[in-house]
Amino acid sequence: MTPSGDGKTAPPRRAEVREAVGQALEEAGFYAARGLRPPTRRVDPPKVGAVVARLADATRQELLTFDDPSGCLRQGVPEGMLRHAADCVRRAVTQVPTLRQITSPQGLAQDGALETIQWRNGGQVRLIEQIPVRLAVFDRTTAIIPLDLDVFYNGLLIIRDPAVVKALFRLHHHSWGSGDALPADQGPDLPPAHLVPILVCMRDGLPDRAAAARLGLSARTYARRVSELLSLLGTTSRFRAAITAQRRGWI
CATH class of the missing domain: 3.30.870.10 (Endonuclease Chain A)
Structure with missing residues (x-):
């Protein structure tokens, strides 16, 4: 190795x-x-x-x-x-x-x-x-x-x-x-497990289509999970969502 x-x-x-x-x-x-x-x-x-x-x-x-x-x-x-x-x-x-x-x-x-x-x-x-x-x-x-x-x-x-x-x-x-x-190692305030890969893709700056392909999800499912994540973080902005997630220690 x-x-x-x-x-x-x-x-x-x-x-x-x-x-x-x-x-x-x-x-x-x-x-x-x-x-x-x-x-x-x-x-x-x-x-x-x-x-x-x-x-x-x-x-x-x-x-x-x-x-x-x-x-x-x-x-x-x-x-x-x-x-x-x-x-x-x-x-x-x-x-x-x-x-x-x-x-x-x-x-x-x-x-x-x-x-x-x-x-x-x-x-x-x-x-x-x-x-x-x-x-x-x-x-x-x-x-x-x-x-x-x-x-x-x-x-x-x-x-x-x-x-x-x-x-x-x-x-x-x-x-x-x-x-x-995973963010699970970083504290008790954690996102749902199924949203962690969405955070990873957003952190990596992947376009939605590429992110959905990486995760094996349909475009519709990926978009729905992005919306769920934004709602969880209390924003409609992906930029602000990334900042909030980072402050919480999620990424």
């Missing part, structure tokens, strides 16, 4: 990460077949929900995830499954001392109703442009990744090989270092 211009660690490239994960799993399978490492267990779609819940409930010290609800929505994951996943995370944040979630601006923008991203309730969250894979690491001893690297609903792998779990932990650690903290 190399430093970026602002001193942060540059995020890992998605294609390189996915190739490296595939290679690590192949190596793990080679050694597992010879009894030298714990085997990777495959979980088919009907059992995914129960397995994820069991692993999350058994976690005691640390849960690390790459989450992006927008990717699940695009791939047609049923709402019931998304709500089940959100429930697992909500329970985890009450019992696990450290919950660190990495998501994208698109993921946060579309998570308002689900609350999979627990940035308001004690979880730590950072934003990166695009998550490289879906991932969860439980107490640095067990990890899960989707069979297709994108959606747990389509099936997953349970990994207990220490070498692979350590590599996935490091991936999360480096991505965390390259991510942007």
Whole structure:
């Protein structure tokens, strides 16, 4: 990983990460077949929900995830499954001392109703442009990744090989270092979670069409959320809204 211009660690490239994960799993399978490492267990779609819940409930010290609800929505994951996943995370944040979630601006923008991203309730969250894979690491001893690297609903792998779990932990650690903290870290006066990505786009000076495309929203939805944000800040001026948001520590 190399430093970026602002001193942060540059995020890992998605294609390189996915190739490296595939290679690590192949190596793990080679050694597992010879009894030298714990085997990777495959979980088919009907059992995914129960397995994820069991692993999350058994976690005691640390849960690390790459989450992006927008990717699940695009791939047609049923709402019931998304709500089940959100429930697992909500329970985890009450019992696990450290919950660190990495998501994208698109993921946060579309998570308002689900609350999979627990940035308001004690979880730590950072934003990166695009998550490289879906991932969860439980107490640095067990990890899960989707069979297709994108959606747990389509099936997953349970990994207990220490070498692979350590590599996935490091991936999360480096991505965390390259991510942007949310205003949740700055005080109790906070905007609604679904408006945070709108603030980021306004801060970055993106035109509405480009901002909507970045967040995976329709132009109408983006405009509605801008209006909601302006109303929340008590102004009709985007310039004054930016000043007020900055004074409140939102950006």
